[in-house]
Amino acid sequence: MRAVCVIGLGLIGGSILRAATAAGRQAWGATASAADEAAAAADGYAVEDVAAALRRAAAEDALVVLAVPLPSVVSVLRTVAEHAPRARLTDAVSVKQPVIDAVSHHAPFARYVGGHPMAGAAASGWAAGSSTLFHGAAWVVSAVDGTDIEVWSDVARLALDAGAHVVATDPAEHDAAVARISHLPHVLAAVLAAVGADAGPLPLALAAGSFGDGTRVAGSNPELVRAMCEGNGAALLPVLDDALGRLGAARGALASTGSLAATLREGHRGRRQLDGARAAEVRELRLDLTAPDAMAALRRTGTVGGRIVAIDTSTLTAEIPTCDHFRSP
Amino acid sequence: MRAVCVIGLGLIGGSILRAATAAGRQAWGATASAADEAAAAADGYAVEDVAAALRRAAAEDALVVLAVPLPSVVSVLRTVAEHAPRARLTDAVSVKQPVIDAVSHHAPFARYVGGHPMAGAAASGWAAGSSTLFHGAAWVVSAVDGTDIEVWSDVARLALDAGAHVVATDPAEHDAAVARISHLPHVLAAVLAAVGADAGPLPLALAAGSFGDGTRVAGSNPELVRAMCEGNGAALLPVLDDALGRLGAARGALASTGSLAATLREGHRGRRQLDGARAAEVRELRLDLTAPDAMAALRRTGTVGGRIVAIDTSTLTAEIPTCDHFRSP
Numbered sequence: 001m002r003a004v005c006v007i008g009l010g011l012i013g014g015s016i017l018r019a020a021t022a023a024g025r026q027a028w029g030a031t032a033s034a035a036d037e038a039a040a041a042a043d044g045y046a047v048e049d050v051a052a053a054l055r056r057a058a059a060e061d062a063l064v065v066l067a068v069p070l071p072s073v074v075s076v077l078r079t080v081a082e083h084a085p086r087a088r089l090t091d092a093v094s095v096k097q098p099v100i101d102a103v104s105h106h107a108p109f110a111r112y113v114g115g116h117p118m119a120g121a122a123a124s125g126w127a128a129g130s131s132t133l134f135h136g137a138a139w140v141v142s143a144v145d146g147t148d149i150e151v152w153s154d155v156a157r158l159a160l161d162a163g164a165h166v167v168a169t170d171p172a173e174h175d176a177a178v179a180r181i182s183h184l185p186h187v188l189a190a191v192l193a194a195v196g197a198d199a200g201p202l203p204l205a206l207a208a209g210s211f212g213d214g215t216r217v218a219g220s221n222p223e224l225v226r227a228m229c230e231g232n233g234a235a236l237l238p239v240l241d242d243a244l245g246r247l248g249a250a251r252g253a254l255a256s257t258g259s260l261a262a263t264l265r266e267g268h269r270g271r272r273q274l275d276g277a278r279a280a281e282v283r284e285l286r287l288d289l290t291a292p293d294a295m296a297a298l299r300r301t302g303t304v305g306g307r308i309v310a311i312d313t314s315t316l317t318a319e320i321p322t323c324d325h326f327r328s329p
Numbered sequence: 330m331r332a333v334c335v336i337g338l339g340l341i342g343g344s345i346l347r348a349a350t351a352a353g354r355q356a357w358g359a360t361a362s363a364a365d366e367a368a369a370a371a372d373g374y375a376v377e378d379v380a381a382a383l384r385r386a387a388a389e390d391a392l393v394v395l396a397v398p399l400p401s402v403v404s405v406l407r408t409v410a411e412h413a414p415r416a417r418l419t420d421a422v423s424v425k426q427p428v429i430d431a432v433s434h435h436a437p438f439a440r441y442v443g444g445h446p447m448a449g450a451a452a453s454g455w456a457a458g459s460s461t462l463f464h465g466a467a468w469v470v471s472a473v474d475g476t477d478i479e480v481w482s483d484v485a486r487l488a489l490d491a492g493a494h495v496v497a498t499d500p501a502e503h504d505a506a507v508a509r510i511s512h513l514p515h516v517l518a519a520v521l522a523a524v525g526a527d528a529g530p531l532p533l534a535l536a537a538g539s540f541g542d543g544t545r546v547a548g549s550n551p552e553l554v555r556a557m558c559e560g561n562g563a564a565l566l567p568v569l570d571d572a573l574g575r576l577g578a579a580r581g582a583l584a585s586t587g588s589l590a591a592t593l594r595e596g597h598r599g600r601r602q603l604d605g606a607r608a609a610e611v612r613e614l615r616l617d618l619t620a621p622d623a624m625a626a627l628r629r630t631g632t633v634g635g636r637i638v639a640i641d642t643s644t645l646t647a648e649i650p651t652c653d654h655f656r657s658p
Contacts, residue, residue, distance in 0.1 A: 138537070187579055190595065192572070192596075201606060207603060216600075250520070271526075271545075302534070303530070
């Protein structure tokens with residue numbers, strides 16, 4: 001099993017280091033945070049300074065995982081270029097195209113395959129992590145033509161070892177998707193929390209489940225949320241426009257006809273589609289990673305909502321939804 | 330303990346009937362739903378037809394609770410006017426001013442005090458209810474000048490018997506508050522669910538906690554949500570405008586400066602205020618229900634986020650937040 005070097009030991013990086021270690025791999029980490037460094041070392045994990053960790057990764061041909069917020073990516077990539085220029089490299093950043101651009105500028109010889117484990121928690125930092133954070137979660141691995149198949153497999157195996165399933169996507173398709181289901185929810189939660197808290201104590205005294213659920217992620221560290229959402233600004237803008245259009249249509253319908261029927265019906269259908277997608281029957285698909293069009297075939301599995309659940313030498317097993325769960329229930 | 334007659338045996342009415350019975354009261358119900366009627370009877374509860382239930386309420390001077398959706402209120406009030414015209418009357422409808430108007434038109438001699446237990450669940454109908462649904466919940470009781478103190482106490486005692494605490498409010502203030510913390514969350518959840526589901530299977534395959542939480546209430550029965558939100562349309566419109574303004578400001582800031590700092594900071598502050606309100610230290614306040622300005626004093630306790638936790642003959646005990654939890658943390 002390939003060794004793993006994790007740069008950044010917050011919630012995500014700290015959980016990756018724990019999960020890789022728990023899977024029996026050689027794994028070590030580094031972080032610019034003195035607090036996370038001390039906490040990880042106190043828990044018995046191998047922590048070095050960033051340059052040393054990367055030199056060791058180069059010497060041992062380890063997979064380097066960048067688990068830092070987007071604003072820190074460029075400076076870490078410069079260090080990668082200095083100490084492990086041809087590293088097997090992936091990341092855990094919540095947006096993919098800006099990281100691809102940064103790698104091509106600042107670590108152009110790195111063998112990079114983008115990653116994004118879709119798990120989180122309201123709390124942040126090493127102490128909030130766990131080896132089981134990714135159990136049952138989706139872990140996106142970018143599938144781009146010309147990708148080094150060996151590194152792609154390294155990343156996918158790490159995700160599977162961590163208990164996740166792999167979703168193979170085109171980076172732009174990923175960024176558009178997470179704008180919808182991760183970044184928009186954070187913006188709407190912030191708007192809802194501000195509207196609810198802006199009219200004195202009574203509304204908050206009456207707040208129950210719908211407000212609590214709808215504002216939960218507004219409790220997350222706002223600087224981390226900001227880096228995540230702003231880093232995907234190009235994909236988030238049209239999604240905000242979509243939401244504004246729908247909210248404006250709801251407002252207009254309520255004002256003119258007194259009806260919210262269309263808004264609530266479409267929302268209910270959307271939520272049932274989410275439930276349907278999670279409960280969908282699947283068929284198994286086997287893919288040969290060494291086929292010339294392997295990356296295109298992988299991207300297609302992601303587009304249709306499929307997930308990769310096993311990898312065996314050069315053959316992948318994907319689960320593809322079979323029933324027509326995506327149609328209106 | 331005063332007997333209780335519950336009209337409507339869905340989630341809320343069914344839970345009130347169970348809670349009143351569990352508290353040792355004489356309690357019976359009626360419903361236009363054959364399914365709910367059969368389910369309640371099968372569970373051993375006393376169920377009659379609506380007219381008979383109301384005649385019994387008149388004979389026993391029971392408290393009548395209307396637990397039907399707003400669109401059904403007028404027709405039930407006409408039956409109340411026919412069979413129990415001077416009944417002690419409350420309701421569990423999620424909006425108050427329209428019910429006040431309907432009572433004054435259709436059951437003008439009823440001794441009405443508005444109520445709104447702030448609890449719910451994604452499922453609906455008798456089977457979804459429980460005697461503990463209101464434990465720890467807020468149960469709004471309208472405090473309007475000229476209210477019959479005895480009936481006000483009847484309603485408050487029922488709420489306390491059900492394990493809730495009472496929040497005394499002006500009806501218009503209630504309607505404005507629930508537009509913010511109950512009806513807006515449903516509209517935003519519908520918008521989010523539709524945006525998330527409208528771009529094919531990939532976004533839903535990647536959806537994790539933030540999307541799941543933010544769309545949960547979109548899984549509720551859309552007809553019930555519609556009746557609730559549309560019934561409070563007058564108060565909901567300015568709240569939708571508030572949300573549209575904030576979402577538009579977020580969009581504008583992201584497009585022009587690339588920053589979502591203000592939006593996310595205000596949202597985080599709002600969520601912390603919710604958490605602060607729930608954890609606030611309180612002082613006890615005793616109020617004499619027979620004082621000439623009792624209703625005004627009760628409304629003030631609601632406005633500042635207070636809750637009534639006990640009632641003893643004509644003296645109430647309210648808990649009033651003392652620390653400055655509502656300021657920015």
